[in-house]
Amino acid sequence: MIVRTPRARPVPWATKKQRTSAQWLLPLVGLDWVWEWVAFALSNWVFLEVLEYLGSFSVLVAVIFYFSESGDRVKLRHYQAWQVINTAQGKGGSGGRIEALQELNHDKVPLVGVDVSSAFLQGLQLQNANLLRSDFSSADLRNSNLSRSDFTLANLASSNLRYAILDHAQFIQADLHDADLTGASLVGGDFSGVTLDGADLRGTDLRDMHWQQIKSMARTNLAGVKNAPAGFLAWALAHGAVAEPGADP
Secondary structure, three states: OOOOOOOOOOOOHHHHHHOOOOHHHHHHHHHHHHHHHHHHHHHOOHHHHHHHHHHHHHHHHHHHHHHHOHHHHHHHHHHHHHHHHHHOOOOOOOOOHHHHHHHHHHOOOOOOOOEOOOOEOOOOEOOOOEOOOOEOOOOEOOOOEOOOOEOOOOEOOOOEOOOOEOOOOEOOOOEOOOOEOOOOEOOOOEOOOOEOOOOEOOOOEOOOOEOOOOOEOOOOEOOOOEOOOOOHHHHHHHOOOEOOOOOOO
């Protein structure tokens, strides 16, 4: 609410001059007296009051438009994120894709079919993501957090998932052949129908892993795995897996 206080009418110049004891102050006093009259005149000008109300109203209108157009801004942001991802498709490096993927996932946008093959995505934070039929082949995902994400039918062949967190992720019918999962956490992961041929699982945490319907794991390296479910190691070794510690476990 705008509150305007009327200004008192300035005293006549003769009175002002009489109240000034020092003559050398008269120029300054005179200038001050002139501005008093200007302020008095403006304080009684209703047009200025109208302008103040219009200024407040314009702020209100701007706020209304800001919120009414929020949906369009979100759509534009998503479009720009997808443009970053698609423009860099098939290329190495990050190219802003880490931020783009995280932003889309934060807004709960499905990342179905996303192609980030060969991308540098170390440290990617993509929990609870819908990555159905996505392509992460040959991507560098070291130290990423992809827990509870859905990689059903995804292509993760030759991907680098060293020390990644993949707890409770779904890899149903996914392709993980030649993937490097050294030191990764696969707690509670669903590997039904997964191809793990040639994958490196040295030092991985396999607690509560759903392994009974793994499609194939010829030459899969299981050296030093932790918390392997009962019966898994014997079954895996009988189906072509190996346990070769090697270097740099």
